[in-house]
Amino acid sequence: MKKTAMAALAAAMLTFGPSAFEAEAADPYARIGIGPGFLSDSEHGPDIEFKTGVVVNGAIGLDGGPYRVEGEIGYQENKVDRWAELAIDGDEVSILSFMGNGYLDLEMPGSLVTPYLMGGIGLANVDFDAPAAVGATDSDTVFAWQLGLGVGFRPLPRVTVDIGYRYFTTTDVDAGPVRDIEIASHDILAGVRIAL
16 A cells, blocks of 8 residues: 555656746745644444544645645644544544645736635554553554645745645554544645745
């Protein structure tokens, strides 16, 4: 699975990369974002209910006009509200992700607001910190992908304030007591993008 995910990521970056920037030179940028992550409750394998968590991510990318590509590192943490089958609480799940993202900026001449669409693929290390009654802490590295949309506001020539929504999901996770669980999260992120 890991080799397949890495091959898919490399293919996507090659697809997005050269063709997207043939028309004009690409400008580098750095981005950081933070916001709430709403992890969907699991109904397969253990029945797990999650609390709202926090998502933080950062990226380095290239802006080629209407197209952008970037490499992103993200971290998400959600407390477990309840292991429903066992009627016990605790503790948390954390997700460390490495994503390659592509963007389409829907530029509007003369406007300070730019809507965008985005998609990305990569790998996620999902770590379950489980209560002793459930089982030992364990993790699994799986394929991940995300889709999103949002808007960018440009208060200064080289600074863009970004507000967006992302749907982030993975293939099935097997980690200790947790088996065949698909991670899916609805994330709302606010951030800043700075041209370098």
